[in-house]
Amino acid sequence: MMKTGVLLVNLGTPNSPSTSDVKAYLTEFLNDPFVIDFSYLKRYFLVNFIIVPFRSPKTAALYKEIWTDKGSPLKFNSYETCYKLQESLGDEFRVELAMRYQQPSVQSALKKLIDSKVDHILCIPLYPQYTASASESSLQKVQSEYDKHKNPPPIQYIKQFYQHPGFIASWVERARAANIDNYDHVLFSYHGLPERHLEKHHGSGNCKDFHCTEEVNESNRHCYRATCYDTTRKIAHELNLPEKNYTISFQSRLGKDPWLRPYTDHELIRLAQSGVKKILVFSPSFVADCLETLYEISIEYNALFQEHGGEQVQLIESLNGHPRWIATLKDIIEQNVKA
Structure with missing residues (x-):
């Protein structure tokens, strides 16, 4: 055998x-x-x-x-x-x-x-x-x-494997279990990367040239920004989430060099100041809960959001053993x- x-x-x-x-x-x-x-x-x-x-x-x-x-x-x-x-x-x-x-x-x-x-x-x-x-x-x-x-x-x-229908369905099931309708806004927070990593990936040109926030194509199918945006579109589509009801951002930056924007902490401050009170957060660049989800999002970002007028940042549990x-x-x- x-x-x-x-x-x-x-x-x-x-x-x-x-x-x-x-x-x-x-x-x-x-x-x-x-x-x-x-x-x-x-x-x-x-x-x-x-x-x-x-x-x-x-x-x-x-x-x-x-x-x-x-x-x-x-x-x-x-x-x-x-x-x-x-x-x-x-x-x-x-x-x-x-x-x-x-x-x-x-x-x-x-x-x-x-x-x-x-x-x-x-x-x-x-x-x-x-x-x-x-x-x-x-x-x-x-x-x-x-x-x-x-x-x-x-x-x-x-x-x-982000494009596998089962991966998307797994996050959709997690979201539905979290009662998504109880929140004012949904945030998709991905682990960040320095911009220079994407510049190296593309060689000549940049994400704008390859339409990375709009679509995945043969030229950008391994571009991290493109695949994060595509992951978000796929989950949002299955949940019937209108574009105005969700935001994409990137967390965990290190150092002073430019990283992928928008930054999650900046977005949380902006949303709190705009009157959003309760936010549900996906972190679909991880498949297991870890420091970046359990501490950075659930504790650090929740405190930051409350400092600026918000009430709750609620993390959707990662896929773990779902x-x-x-x-x-x-x-x-x-x-x-x-x-």
Whole structure:
């Protein structure tokens, strides 16, 4: 009987909310040239002598706010997805979870699959919309570890999956469970990226030239701005949301360079000052709740919104182990195995 290995890759999390573990995580994460795409010396000095020493204690305090008895939300939510997917797929598949940074490592998860004698490996980075900083970094890491093995089974990669109808349907089900009609406005908040990442992606031209906020086409199908806007349109269409009732924004910026706009914090201030009282927030660039959703949106942005006259920012729970999401992953895997 043929057996397929499935490698799910998420971004990563500290092993604990201690400053030393957060420092180890940030050091590995921010030294990745896909994340901070400066020259080696500039990145090394900036990350190791400025960013990590100053940010580690502050970030550790944030992780302590969301840490649970089960540990890191990103990790246990990702494991829940892994276990439920394994149960759904059955014995013809073996599913392993890896983190791009920290544990469980790509090296250990890939070795488990290869040692179990699978005939084929399908790697799915758990980032719905392709980016160089997350998707490509994870794909390259997996490939580099894969290349260290002698005669490994064939490996196949899924670059993005935001366009899968099941992914959209999973978010629609989450929204309906949250009673969307009880809110004045809906905000789609995506993880931000420096503008220069998109400029590199497009080479000649920019997002305006390729109509990235209006459509996805052959030239921009891997542009993060284009795919975020398309994700929003697809969810809004299924929910019959008029354009005037929702906004797209980008969060989690770092440093002083321009990042994708509009910024989520600026939009929340604008909406509060315009009289909006209750906002429902999607974060469809994540499939598992994590620091960016549980702290940044639910705590930090909620407080910011209230400071400027709003009443409530309510986060829609991420997909985590939602049955529709597990069924979507199963369909993605089975369709690719058939192909």
